[in-house]
Amino acid sequence: MASKIPDSYNFDEQFLTCPVCMLHFRDPRVLPCLHTFCRECLQEWVTKQQPLECPTCRTQVSLPDQGVDGLRTNFYVNNLLDFAAVKKVTGPGVPCQVCEGKDEGARTWCVQCAVLLCESCTNTHRRFPTLKGHQIVTQENLEASEGVPSSFQRKAFCPKHEDQVLTFYCEPCQTLVCVACTVVNHSRGDKHNPVEIGSVAERKKRDLQKLIAKVEPRETDVRDTLKEVERELSELQTSADAVIEQATAYFDQLIALLQDRKEEVVTEIVSRRQEAGKCLETQKEAIEFELAGLTSASEYCKQALGHGSDVHVIEVEGQARQRVEELMTTPSDLTARPSQVVFTEGKAVAEFRDGVARAGCVQVKVKVDTSKCTVEIKPTIVEFSNVSLLSTVDKNGQLCSVRKDDFTATLTDPSGQAVPTQLQEKGRGLWEIFYTPEVTGNHRLEVKVNGGAVAGSPFDVRVQSRDTPVLTIGREGSGEGELDGPTDVAVDMEGNIAVVEQENNQVQIFDARTGQSLRSFPVDGGRPWGIDTDSNGQFVLTGNQAIRVYSRKGKLTKTLEPDCLRDPCGVAVLQDGRMVVADHSQQSCLLLQPDGSLIRDIGKGQLQNPRYIAVDESRDLFFVTDWEAHKVFVFDLEGKLKFRFGKQGWNVGELLFPTGITVDPAGNIIVVNNWNGRLQVFGPDGTYLITVARVRGRDAQGIALTSDNHIAVACNDGHCVELYRYK
Known part of the structure; x- marks a missing residue:
C-alpha cells in the first residue's frame, strides 16, 4: 500500500x-x-x-x-x-x-x-x-505509484549476522534479532522470549497511534498559535506606528501647551518691562527737575556767602529762603521703583517635572479574551465593604495582565443609582472590585475590559441584610456535611473551620469559603464541648472531665485528666501551650500547664456560670462569658480581675445569656447572646461599638473569627454553623 x-x-x-x-x-x-x-x-x-x-x-x-x-x-x-x-x-x-x-x-x-x-x-x-x-x-x-510503495523499504540486517534479516523481537531484551540470534544468543527461556516482529509491530503501531492522538491536539493548538503570533508579528509594526503617532500627538500637544505658555510669559515680561520703564522714566524726569532746582538754590546761596556784601546777603536771603521752601514743600518721590522683571517658577513645577517623567506609559499588551474572563460574585452584605474577583485571561485561558485604565466596573442599585466601585490588582490577571452598597436587594454589576463586556456581564449581585448569614454550613444529621448539636468552632492553620459535634461525638472540618466538608474524626470519651488549636495546629478539645489533643489529621496524641477538672466547657490555648479552661461546675477558670497540671484557679467567688474563653496575649488578658451573670469578666493571667462589662437586657450593648466570645486583631471583643442571637462588638475596654447581626440559627454557642473576616457561629439547636460578615 x-x-x-x-x-x-x-x-x-x-x-x-x-x-x-x-x-x-x-x-x-x-x-x-x-x-x-x-x-x-x-x-x-x-x-x-x-x-x-x-x-x-x-x-x-x-x-x-x-x-x-x-x-x-x-x-x-x-x-x-x-x-x-x-x-x-x-x-x-x-x-x-x-x-x-x-x-x-x-x-x-x-x-x-x-x-x-x-x-x-x-x-x-x-x-x-x-x-x-x-x-x-x-x-x-x-x-x-502515487507515493512510496510499502514494498520500497530496505530490509534491516542483523549487526551480528550480516546476511540475516531482523525478523524477531526479544521482549525481555527489547532488541530486534535475526533467526540465528534466536538460536545462539536469544533462545527462548527465562531471560529471552523472541517473537515475530509482525505482532510486536502491530502493538507498536497502536501505541504510535495513541501518541499521535495525544500529540495532534497540542500540535494543532501550537500551529494555530504560531499562525496567530506570525499574524501579530506582521501587525506589530503597524500597531507600533499607530502608537508612535498617538504618542507623538500627545507630546506635541504638551509641547504646544508649553509653547503657548512660553509665549504668554515672554509677552507678559515685555509688557511688564515697558510698564516698569515708563515708571522709571517718569521718576527720573521728576528727580532730575528737582535736582536742578536744589543745585541752583545751593549755588545761589554759596555765591552770596562767598562773594556778597552784607547788604547783598540781606537782600538775597529772603528770596533764597522762599525758593528752598518751595523745593522742600514739593519734593520728588524717592521711593524705589520696580527696576527688574523676575520670572518665578510655579509651585507645581516640581510635581510637573515628576509628571513629565510619568507622562505616557508604554506597554506590550496581551489581547484579553473577554469571552473567557470570569467574575466571581461573593456574598454581599449591606453597608459592608464587599468584593468581587475578576480574572482576565487571553484566548488560551491563561491569566494575563491588563492596565487599570482598561477596566470599567459599574454597580447600580435596584433604583438604578450608581454605587461607587474601586479596582485593586491582586496579582497577575487578578483584580478585586470593591463596593459598599447602601440598600438591600438585587444590584447589577457591569464589567468591561477594553470596552468589551466580560462573559456573563452584567451580573446579578444580591445584597442581603446584616442579619443574613453569608454562608450556612451543615444541616441536621450524622452523615458527611451534616451536624448534630454543634457546640464550638475553631479555625485551623489552613483557614478551615473545625466544628465540635456533641451528639455525633466528632469534629468535622469544613472549607470556610465553600462550606464543603473536608474530613472528620471521632472524639474519645463522648460529649465534647470546647475546641481550640495550639501553635502546632493540633486540636485541643474539652469534654467529659478531660482534655484531649488530636493531631491535624485527627489522631489522638494525648489525654489529660487532671484532678482539678470537673465539667470543662470553653478552652483557649496560649502560644506556649498553657491552657485556660472554663469549668462551669466549679464556677471558675483553670490555668493549666501543657501537661494538664494546675497553675492557678481563677475567678472563684466571682463567676457564676463561665462558658467560653478568649485570650488576648498582647495584653496578657483572657475574657470569659458568664451565662448567669450576663456579663463578660476580664482577668489577667495572674488571676486578677481587671474589669467586667455588660448588663442583662434585650437592647443593643446588653447581654442576655452570653456564650461564644473571641477577640479581633485590634483587641475588640466579639460576643454572642444565646437567647436573642445578638452578635455584638465591644472595644478593648468593654465599651459597646456595634451590632454585627442577629444570628438566625437557634441556640448560638461558640464563635470564631475566620482569616477572611467572617464570624463563624455554632448553632446548637439549629444543627449548623453560620458565617456573618465582620467589618
Whole structure:
C-alpha cells in the first residue's frame, strides 16, 4: 500500500535535507529529540560542543556509549531518499548499473542493493540463493505509484549476522534479532522470549497511534498559535506606528501647551518691562527737575556767602529762603521703583517635572479574551465593604495582565443609582472590585475590559441584610456535611473551620469559603464541648472531665485528666501551650500547664456560670462569658480581675445569656447572646461599638473569627454553623 508521501518531484527538499550541511541526508541518524542529521555532521558537531545540544531545538542530548554510531538510523528518510533517487533516474535510455546497459535499459530497482537492474540482470539477481530475500521494485510499480510503495523499504540486517534479516523481537531484551540470534544468543527461556516482529509491530503501531492522538491536539493548538503570533508579528509594526503617532500627538500637544505658555510669559515680561520703564522714566524726569532746582538754590546761596556784601546777603536771603521752601514743600518721590522683571517658577513645577517623567506609559499588551474572563460574585452584605474577583485571561485561558485604565466596573442599585466601585490588582490577571452598597436587594454589576463586556456581564449581585448569614454550613444529621448539636468552632492553620459535634461525638472540618466538608474524626470519651488549636495546629478539645489533643489529621496524641477538672466547657490555648479552661461546675477558670497540671484557679467567688474563653496575649488578658451573670469578666493571667462589662437586657450593648466570645486583631471583643442571637462588638475596654447581626440559627454557642473576616457561629439547636460578615 502506498504512503501519502507524493512522488520525488514534489518532495519537500527541506524534508530530505540535513539542517547542518544543507545537503541530502547521508546515513541519517535520529537524536533522542527525534530530529535527524547526517552521521558525519553529528560527529563533527560533537567535537565542537559539549554538552551536546540538538542543532535544531537546542535540547541537551546524551549519546549512547557507542557515540553517534549508536544512534538509530532513520530508515524512513533512507527509503524516501532511495525512492527520490530512483524516480529521477528511471526511464527510457537509463542504463543498467550492473551490466552498464550492454543489453537493455534499467527496468527494476533492488531495494537492498540500491542499484538499477535491466531485465536480464534482474533474473540473474533473483537466482542467487543469498539474494533471494532482496526486494525488487519494477519500473511499472514506480510509475503507477502515487507515493512510496510499502514494498520500497530496505530490509534491516542483523549487526551480528550480516546476511540475516531482523525478523524477531526479544521482549525481555527489547532488541530486534535475526533467526540465528534466536538460536545462539536469544533462545527462548527465562531471560529471552523472541517473537515475530509482525505482532510486536502491530502493538507498536497502536501505541504510535495513541501518541499521535495525544500529540495532534497540542500540535494543532501550537500551529494555530504560531499562525496567530506570525499574524501579530506582521501587525506589530503597524500597531507600533499607530502608537508612535498617538504618542507623538500627545507630546506635541504638551509641547504646544508649553509653547503657548512660553509665549504668554515672554509677552507678559515685555509688557511688564515697558510698564516698569515708563515708571522709571517718569521718576527720573521728576528727580532730575528737582535736582536742578536744589543745585541752583545751593549755588545761589554759596555765591552770596562767598562773594556778597552784607547788604547783598540781606537782600538775597529772603528770596533764597522762599525758593528752598518751595523745593522742600514739593519734593520728588524717592521711593524705589520696580527696576527688574523676575520670572518665578510655579509651585507645581516640581510635581510637573515628576509628571513629565510619568507622562505616557508604554506597554506590550496581551489581547484579553473577554469571552473567557470570569467574575466571581461573593456574598454581599449591606453597608459592608464587599468584593468581587475578576480574572482576565487571553484566548488560551491563561491569566494575563491588563492596565487599570482598561477596566470599567459599574454597580447600580435596584433604583438604578450608581454605587461607587474601586479596582485593586491582586496579582497577575487578578483584580478585586470593591463596593459598599447602601440598600438591600438585587444590584447589577457591569464589567468591561477594553470596552468589551466580560462573559456573563452584567451580573446579578444580591445584597442581603446584616442579619443574613453569608454562608450556612451543615444541616441536621450524622452523615458527611451534616451536624448534630454543634457546640464550638475553631479555625485551623489552613483557614478551615473545625466544628465540635456533641451528639455525633466528632469534629468535622469544613472549607470556610465553600462550606464543603473536608474530613472528620471521632472524639474519645463522648460529649465534647470546647475546641481550640495550639501553635502546632493540633486540636485541643474539652469534654467529659478531660482534655484531649488530636493531631491535624485527627489522631489522638494525648489525654489529660487532671484532678482539678470537673465539667470543662470553653478552652483557649496560649502560644506556649498553657491552657485556660472554663469549668462551669466549679464556677471558675483553670490555668493549666501543657501537661494538664494546675497553675492557678481563677475567678472563684466571682463567676457564676463561665462558658467560653478568649485570650488576648498582647495584653496578657483572657475574657470569659458568664451565662448567669450576663456579663463578660476580664482577668489577667495572674488571676486578677481587671474589669467586667455588660448588663442583662434585650437592647443593643446588653447581654442576655452570653456564650461564644473571641477577640479581633485590634483587641475588640466579639460576643454572642444565646437567647436573642445578638452578635455584638465591644472595644478593648468593654465599651459597646456595634451590632454585627442577629444570628438566625437557634441556640448560638461558640464563635470564631475566620482569616477572611467572617464570624463563624455554632448553632446548637439549629444543627449548623453560620458565617456573618465582620467589618
